[in-house]
C-alpha cells in the first residue's frame with residue numbers, strides 16, 4: 001500500500017488503493033501514482049490562482065492515466081479513462097452532470113495535444129503537461145494555457161517537482 005502523501009478533496013486512502021490495484025502498469029512508473037499525485041499537486045496550485053473546478057482537476061489527475069495498458073503508445077487510454085470516470089461516479093466520488101461532462105472531456109482528449117477553451121479542462125491538461133520533466137522532456141509551452149504566462153513561479157515549481165518522487 002502506498003500511503004497517501006498529499007491533501008485532496010476527493011482522494012482517500014481506500015480510493016488510492018483501489019486505483020493502484022486495478023492499474024495494469026508499474027505504480028511507480030512514468031504514468032503511475034507518483035505522476036498522478038504530482039499532477040494533483042500542480043492542479044491544486046493552479047486552482048488557487050484562477051477560477052476552475054477543483055474537484056474535476058483532482059479527479060482528472062487520479063484517473064487520466066489510470067487505464068493505460070502500456071507506457072509507450074496507447075492512443076485509447078484517454079477514452080478508457082473517460083469511460084472509467086462514468087463507472088466510478090457515485091461509487092468512489094460524486095460528480096454532477098456538469099462535472100462529469102468536464103471530467104470526461106479532459107480525460108478523453110488529454111493526449112491529443114490541443115488547447116481547450118474551458119479553463120478547467122485546460123488546467124487539467126496544463127498540470128499533466130507540466131509533469132513532462134519526469135521523462136526528461138521540457139513542457140511544450142505552446143500547449144500551455146496563456147494564463148500561465150502570469151504564473152511563471154508555478155510553472156517552475158511544477159518543473160522542479162516533476163523530477164521528484166513522493167515515495168523515495
Ligand SMILES: [Fe+2]
Pocket residue numbers: 064065077110111
Ligand atoms: Fe495520458
Ligand SMILES: [Fe+2]
Pocket residue numbers: 031035064065128
Ligand atoms: Fe499524464
